[in-house]
Amino acid sequence: MSEPTGLRARKKERTRDAIGDAAVALFLERGFDSVSVNDIAAAAEVSKPTLFRYFPTKEDLVLHRFADHQGEAARVVRDRAPGVGPMAALHRHFRAGLDRYDPVTGLNDHPQVVAFHRLVFTTPSLAARLARYSQEDEEALANALGEGIRARLRAAQVLVVQRVLSRANWQKIAAGRTAHAVHPEAVADAELAFGQLP
Amino acid sequence: MSEPTGLRARKKERTRDAIGDAAVALFLERGFDSVSVNDIAAAAEVSKPTLFRYFPTKEDLVLHRFADHQGEAARVVRDRAPGVGPMAALHRHFRAGLDRYDPVTGLNDHPQVVAFHRLVFTTPSLAARLARYSQEDEEALANALGEGIRARLRAAQVLVVQRVLSRANWQKIAAGRTAHAVHPEAVADAELAFGQLP
DNA sequence: GTTACCAGGTTGAATTTTTAACCCGGTAAC
DNA sequence: GTTACCGGGTTAAAAATTCAACCTGGTAAC
Numbered sequence: 001m002s003e004p005t006g007l008r009a010r011k012k013e014r015t016r017d018a019i020g021d022a023a024v025a026l027f028l029e030r031g032f033d034s035v036s037v038n039d040i041a042a043a044a045e046v047s048k049p050t051l052f053r054y055f056p057t058k059e060d061l062v063l064h065r066f067a068d069h070q071g072e073a074a075r076v077v078r079d080r081a082p083g084v085g086p087m088a089a090l091h092r093h094f095r096a097g098l099d100r101y102d103p104v105t106g107l108n109d110h111p112q113v114v115a116f117h118r119l120v121f122t123t124p125s126l127a128a129r130l131a132r133y134s135q136e137d138e139e140a141l142a143n144a145l146g147e148g149i150r151a152r153l154r155a156a157q158v159l160v161v162q163r164v165l166s167r168a169n170w171q172k173i174a175a176g177r178t179a180h181a182v183h184p185e186a187v188a189d190a191e192l193a194f195g196q197l198p
Numbered sequence: 199m200s201e202p203t204g205l206r207a208r209k210k211e212r213t214r215d216a217i218g219d220a221a222v223a224l225f226l227e228r229g230f231d232s233v234s235v236n237d238i239a240a241a242a243e244v245s246k247p248t249l250f251r252y253f254p255t256k257e258d259l260v261l262h263r264f265a266d267h268q269g270e271a272a273r274v275v276r277d278r279a280p281g282v283g284p285m286a287a288l289h290r291h292f293r294a295g296l297d298r299y300d301p302v303t304g305l306n307d308h309p310q311v312v313a314f315h316r317l318v319f320t321t322p323s324l325a326a327r328l329a330r331y332s333q334e335d336e337e338a339l340a341n342a343l344g345e346g347i348r349a350r351l352r353a354a355q356v357l358v359v360q361r362v363l364s365r366a367n368w369q370k371i372a373a374g375r376t377a378h379a380v381h382p383e384a385v386a387d388a389e390l391a392f393g394q395l396p
Numbered sequence: 397g398t399t400a401c402c403a404g405g406t407t408g409a410a411t412t413t414t415t416a417a418c419c420c421g422g423t424a425a426c
Numbered sequence: 427g428t429t430a431c432c433g434g435g436t437t438a439a440a441a442a443t444t445c446a447a448c449c450t451g452g453t454a455a456c
Contacts (some may be wrong), residue, residue, distance in 0.1 A: 007245060008444055036433060047205060047414050206414055245444050
C-alpha cells in the first residue's frame with residue numbers, strides 16, 4: 001500500500017508538513033498579512049530558502065491543502081467505472097464527499113476547518129491564487145472530457161457548480177448550523193445543480 | 199549564558215542527542231553486542247555514515263556520556279582558587295560530585311544510571327575504550343600538575359583513586375542499597391583515599 | 397575449504413539545507 | 427526627496443546528509 005519510504009523521502013515529507021502546519025497555525029492565529037514568511041520559517045525551524053523550495057509563494061503555504069485535490073475532477077472522469085457517464089461520475093464523487101463531510105465540499109463544522117475557509121475566502125490574494133489553481137483544474141478536466149469548445153464549457157460548468165455548492169454549504173455552517181443539519185439540503189442542492197447540467 | 203544558537207548548530211545538537219539516546223536505550227534493552235549500528239541508525243532516523251560522523255566507533259555511542267567529563271580533572275586543577283593546592287582542589291571537586299549524586303561518582307541509584315554503569319563495566323570492549331579515555335585524561339591532568347615523572351605519577355594516583363572510589367560506590371548500590379544510605383561511607387572513603395595521597 | 401552472509405566502518409557522488417548576501421517594491425521618517 | 431527599513435523572494439557557496447557501493451574480518455553452512 002505505502003511506498004518504500006527511504007529516509008530521504010520521509011524527511012522531506014516531514015519538513016513539508018512542518019512548514020505547512022506552522023504556516024496555517026500562525027495564519028489562523030494572527031491573520032495572513034500579519035505573519036511574515038520569516039516567522040513561519042522560524043516556527044518550522046527551517047531557513048527561508050528551504051521554505052521557498054517547498055512552497056513557491058506565500059499563498060501556496062495556505063493553498064497546498066487544496067493542491068492535494070489538484071486534478072481530482074479529471075481523475076474522477078478518467079477512472080470512472082465503465083457504463084457511467086462523466087457527469088454522473090462527478091456527481092457521485094461530490095455526493096460521496098458530502099457523505100464523509102470532506103472539507104472541500106464546505107460541509108464540515110470543525111472549528112479549524114471553518115476558520116481555515118474563512119481565512120481563504122476573506123483574504124483577496126488567497127482567493128486570487130485559488131482561482132488560478134481552479135483554472136488548471138478546469139483545463140485538466142476539459143482534456144479528460146474530450147476536445148473542443150464543448151468539453152471546455154462543460155468543464156467550466158461543473159467546476160463552477162462545485163464552487164457554488166461548496167460556498168453555500170460553508171455559509172450555512174459559518175452561520176452557526178451543524179454539518180449534520182445541513183447535509184440534507186446540501187444533497188438536495190447538489191441534486192438540483194448537477195441535474196440541470198446538460 | 200547560552201550561545202547564539204544558529205539553526206545549523208541547534209539541529210546538529212539534536213541529531214547528536216537523537217543518536218546517542220537511541221543507542222543507549224537500545225543497548226540497555228538488548229545488550230551491547232545484540233544491537234547493530236544499523237539498528238541504532240534506523241531508530242535515530244539517520245543514515246549510517248551520518249552516525250559515524252558523530253561517533254567514530256560503536257563504543258563511543260555509549261561513552262560520549264563520559265566524554266562530557268573529558269579533561270575535567272585538568273580543568274579543576276587549572277581553575278582552582280588561589281591558595282588551594284591541586285590535591286585539595288581535586289578532593290573538593292570529588293566531594294561536591296558526591297553531594298550532588300553525580301553519576302560519575304558511582305553514587306547514584308536511579309535505575310537507568312545503575313543499568314548504564316552495569317552495561318559499561320560488564321562489556322569488555324567498553325571497559326577497554328573507557329581506559330583509553332582515562333589515559334588521555336591522565337595526560338591532561340599531568341600537564342596541569344607540572345612536568346616530569348612526579349607530575350605523571352601524581353596524576354595516575356589521583357585518577358586511580360577516583361576510579362576505585364566510583365566503583366566501590368557503584369557496587370554497594372548495585373547490591374541494593376540507596377545512594378543516600380551509602381553517602382556517608384562514600385565521603386569517608388574519599389577522605390581516606392585522598393588523605394593518603396602524597 | 398569454499399561460499400555466503402553479517403557487522404563495523406569507509407568512500408564518493410548526488411541531494412538537501414543553512415548561511416549570508418542580495419534585489420525589488422512599498423512606506424515611514426525627517 | 428532622500429534615507430532607512432521591512433517583507434517577499436532569489437542566489438551562490440559551504441556544510442550536512444542520504445544513498446549505494448565497497449572493504450575487512452569473522453563465522454556459519456555445506
